Amino acid sequence: MSDVILQTRDLTKEFRGFTAVSNVNLSVQRGSIHALIGPNGAGKTTCFNLLTKFLTPTKGIIHFNGTDITSEEPAQIARRGVIRSFQISAVFPHLSLMENVRIALQRKLGTSFHFWSSERSLDKLNGRAVALLEEVGLAHLADEITLNLPYGQKRALEIATTLAMEPELMLLDEPTQGMGHEDVERVTQLIKKVSAGRTILMVEHNMKVISTIADRITVLQRGAILAEGDYQTVSQNPQVMEAYMGTTDGQLQGAH
Numbered sequence: 001m002s003d004v005i006l007q008t009r010d011l012t013k014e015f016r017g018f019t020a021v022s023n024v025n026l027s028v029q030r031g032s033i034h035a036l037i038g039p040n041g042a043g044k045t046t047c048f049n050l051l052t053k054f055l056t057p058t059k060g061i062i063h064f065n066g067t068d069i070t071s072e073e074p075a076q077i078a079r080r081g082v083i084r085s086f087q088i089s090a091v092f093p094h095l096s097l098m099e100n101v102r103i104a105l106q107r108k109l110g111t112s113f114h115f116w117s118s119e120r121s122l123d124k125l126n127g128r129a130v131a132l133l134e135e136v137g138l139a140h141l142a143d144e145i146t147l148n149l150p151y152g153q154k155r156a157l158e159i160a161t162t163l164a165m166e167p168e169l170m171l172l173d174e175p176t177q178g179m180g181h182e183d184v185e186r187v188t189q190l191i192k193k194v195s196a197g198r199t200i201l202m203v204e205h206n207m208k209v210i211s212t213i214a215d216r217i218t219v220l221q222r223g224a225i226l227a228e229g230d231y232q233t234v235s236q237n238p239q240v241m242e243a244y245m246g247t248t249d250g251q252l253q254g255a256h
């Protein structure tokens with residue numbers, strides 16, 4: 001039986017008559033790494049904004065875990081476990097890595113009386129923060145000031161703060177953007193690692209990353225789904241090649 005965690009039906013967003021996302025029927029399998037790709041302006045970011053309700057759809061339905069969440073507020077959707085990776089600017093540069101992860105954990109716990117009434121709550125909080133830093137390979141830098149981290153490790157910290165929100169579905173927005181080859185490799189492996197027991201929907205331009213870790217790919221063009229399938233299927237689709245390269249005999253590897 002297929003196990004779909006996220007499903008959209010006819011998801012559409014119009015901006016003053018311009019259709020940025022057009023009747024998108026997206027189906028994300030639980031436990032998969034699903035990539036959303038497409039040329040500039042294809043509607044990828046708008047899709048993410050609709051899924052997290054930073055934008056209200058003009059039309060369409062969003063189901064998460066079988067529940068219609070279309071009319072829910074962003075905070076409600078986040079509480080359900082749909083968490084978009086924080087932008088790098090949301091990580092406090094003058095605080096240590098440990099402090100940043102603790103703040104993310106506190107944000108998740110909020111004013112839960114059950115948690116804070118426990119005498120050992122601070123120990124638990126610190127323990128959880130260390131475990132998250134370990135998960136992303138940054139535990140040895142726990143007391144380092146975030147500002148001093150190289151770019152690749154800042155993105156790993158961003159993933160740790162996202163994990164602190166206990167995501168069931170993580171939305172990663174161009175996680176390897178602006179990285180050198182080694183950082184791309186490291187973050188690719190990190191995404192693979194943290195995908196265990198979670199579902200990841202990622203916007204990514206780097207075809208090497210996509211071919212390495214994506215189970216399924218949805219290609220958007222001018223707001224609509226152009227193609228879907230695994231890397232092999234999508235990369236050999238003449239329409240996809242055309243959309244990326246303006247040629248039907250090009251290779252997707254060269255895109256972006």
Ligand SMILES: Nc1ncnc2c1ncn2[C@@H]1O[C@H](COP(=O)(O)OP(=O)(O)OP(=O)(O)O)[C@@H](O)[C@H]1O
Nearest residue numbers: 015018019020038039040041042043044045046047
């Ligand atoms: N708030 C807005 N008002 C008007 N038009 C918008 C708005 N947001 C996005 N658009 C338009 O919608 C289209 C899709 O934009 P979007 O940012 O979703 O594309 P994208 O696939 O994420 O592109 P990129 O890869 O360049 O980030 C673009 O033509 C963009 O100009």
